[in-house]
Amino acid sequence: MPRRLEGDYDYIIVGAGTAGCIMANRLSADPTKRVLLLEAGGNDNWIWFHIPVGYLFAIGNPRSDWMFKTEAEPGLNGRALSYPRGKVIGGSSAINAMISMRGQAADYDHWRQLGLAGWSYSDVLPAFKRLEDHFLGASEHHGVGGGWRIEAPRLSWQILDAVGDAAEEMGIKRIADFNTGDNEGTSYFHVNQKRGRRWSSARGFLKPVLNRHNLRLETNVLVDRLVIESGRAAGVQFRQGDETIEARAGGEVILCAGSIGTTQVLQRSGIGPSEWLSPLGIDIVVDVQGIGRNLQDHLQQRAIYKVSGVRTLNETYYNLFRRGLMGLDYAVRRRGPLTMAPSQLGIFTRSDPTRSRANIQFHVQPLSLDKFGDPLHRFPAITVSACNLQPTSRGTVRIRSAAVDDKPAIAPNYLSTEDDRQVAADAIRTTRKLMKQKALEKYQPEEFLPGPSVGDDDTSLAKAAGDIGTTIFHPVGTAKMGTANDPLAVVDERLRFYGLHGLRIADASVMPTITSGNTNTPTAMIAEKGAAMILQDAR
Known part of the structure; x- marks a missing residue:
């Protein structure tokens, strides 16, 4: 008993x-x-x-x-x-x-269209605002005084600024805030930090x-x-x-x-x-x-590009002097790489022009590794992950x-539909197009994953997505x-x-x-x- x-x-x-x-x-x-x-x-x-x-x-x-x-x-x-x-x-x-x-207003409006009264974006917005203590202050979009502190990132990277410039060259506009109902555009992520x-x-x-x-x-x-x-x-x-x-x-x-x-x-x-x-x-x-x-x-395609002539966290991490400076900067100012979220720069766009709204999200990181828990690579590189937002x-x-205490059987069934395979292939194409923009030329980006040997046809890219795709923990x-x-x-x-x-x-x-x-x-x-x-x- x-x-x-x-x-x-x-x-x-x-x-x-x-x-x-x-x-x-x-x-x-x-x-x-x-x-x-x-x-x-x-x-x-x-x-x-x-x-x-x-x-x-x-x-x-x-x-x-x-x-x-x-x-x-x-x-x-x-x-x-x-x-x-x-x-x-x-x-x-x-x-x-x-x-x-938050996602997109259309996500919640869709819930309401499924017959779920009280779950449209206008219905849930007050709850989002009650939670927040937002650095931008009180507005039609944000709240202050809540328990959920939201701040701007406390560092920047030259290579990420350049990726943002490259996105603009592709026609993806810069925006100040992803959380106003439509997150299409490029910006630095706001973070749950204080x-x-x-x-x-x-x-x-x-x-x-x-x-x-x-x-x-x-x-x-x-x-x-x-x-x-x-x-x-x-x-x-x-x-x-x-x-x-x-x-x-x-x-x-x-x-x-x-x-x-x-x-x-x-x-x-x-x-x-x-x-x-x-x-x-x-x-x-x-x-x-x-x-x-x-x-x-959300399944992400973790593309990795080697870069030259610009600092990334990879080589900083393996330099003992720089690591010491990182620790000092954090101890004294609460700034620098130790404040980093895993991804700093975000890009929301469409995998192809027929999509009604942004359906892929890029997480761009000034680092690379095989998987979380593994050491960083010893060469300077960035990770440009694109995930399918509406699988x-x-x-x-x-x-x-x-x-x-028995662990469950978890079977996400990734890429089991033709639409998801098509979006994955198009996302890798979009990544390649992004990395070939003029704003990045001087850093000589070199595709490490999925690799230049992978062709640009649907079949090759869908297989590559299966090889490099990983969960984004959602x-x-x-x-x-x-x-x-x-x-x-x-x-x-x-x-x-x-x-x-x-x-x-x-x-x-x-x-x-x-x-x-x-x-x-x-x-x-x-x-x-x-x-x-x-x-x-x-x-």
Whole structure:
């Protein structure tokens, strides 16, 4: 028998990542509501969670990353990819790229067109603004005073300026802000930092309110399953150390464990496709076909170009004197390469002129490496990654067994549609065109990946995309929001679970379609909007 956790709770939140920290902040603001927040990772008491360049050490490290891997992907020519997810309070916002990106107004207007009332861009904009403390100040687009600090980058690179000039030569306009509804153009990314330090969801929303008497945080907790009684989510059962513990919720259980974690908890609870769960010996509580399906992610083609006559981080990193100066600059001024997000320059454009809106995003980096967790290359180079913003491929997340610590089978199914293969090929062509612009001539860019031996025809480029394509760490959609007549819908437009009372999901898994850009900020918005709905419904 599991031990009963002392105390009665109105709300139990599973996951203290980007969404869970915001949810806990908002729900515990009412002193009459008792909130329990459960996090599978630990506290963010490691220096590399706070120095921005720490992602180089956090991704691929079991201290900070769940170390998931995908299945071997046919579209990637049989390769399996590492699939990082944050293992700490703040979740992936503690190890991610720190890029502040909402996507496009058309993304949310599409959600509304799917029948999801309250999710158009004009509906979600107030939630985005409430979250923000934006360096540009209050305006029709941005807010101030929120917990989500957004600042301009604190360094620049001559080679990235030149890539921006090259984009202009191609007809891609410079813009000042990607987050005004239409992100087509080129600019430096705004970042979730405060004076040169990473600003995770835990720092912005959780830590300032941990002194509230009605909020309890438990870390290093693996939530095994939901407790279901009479068609209602009555609580959760979790493992902490060697002990199994049960906690009860008088109000609601809110899953904020992300597209992977939320799916695992539901499927272990007997909630999901019966044909997946029954062979594992799991009793079916609710047969919900959408749980674990509809996985979407942004696949990027990581093109690498050697350059000459200009500084990149590669050679700086291997020069001990320069590394010392980098550390000194950070210690004294909180500036320099240690404040770097993984990508600094962004370019949003169309893979071909027939597209109705920007459908590829470039992340341009003044560095190169084989993959995150590997050392930088010893030659000066830049990475010019183009990702498909609106992929049509859909994948799955499935538990392998009922064991709480068993890693799931993640199959994104990349490049499984003709449209995605065409966009990937066109994205590499666009990259090559960009790097041949006059603004870059003096730096003599030389294609290292995919390599000059790769032809420019569709077949060669699609195969190259499979060889060099990798995740940009944006899994969404595995418990999608939809109308009651959608066979894959898991929650309604108020994030209430179809088929069980007292259960909501408020994380990236509810996105019906992926947003056109980095997904951390949209996930924060979902939590902000979801918390407001929960409080409103409770009244």
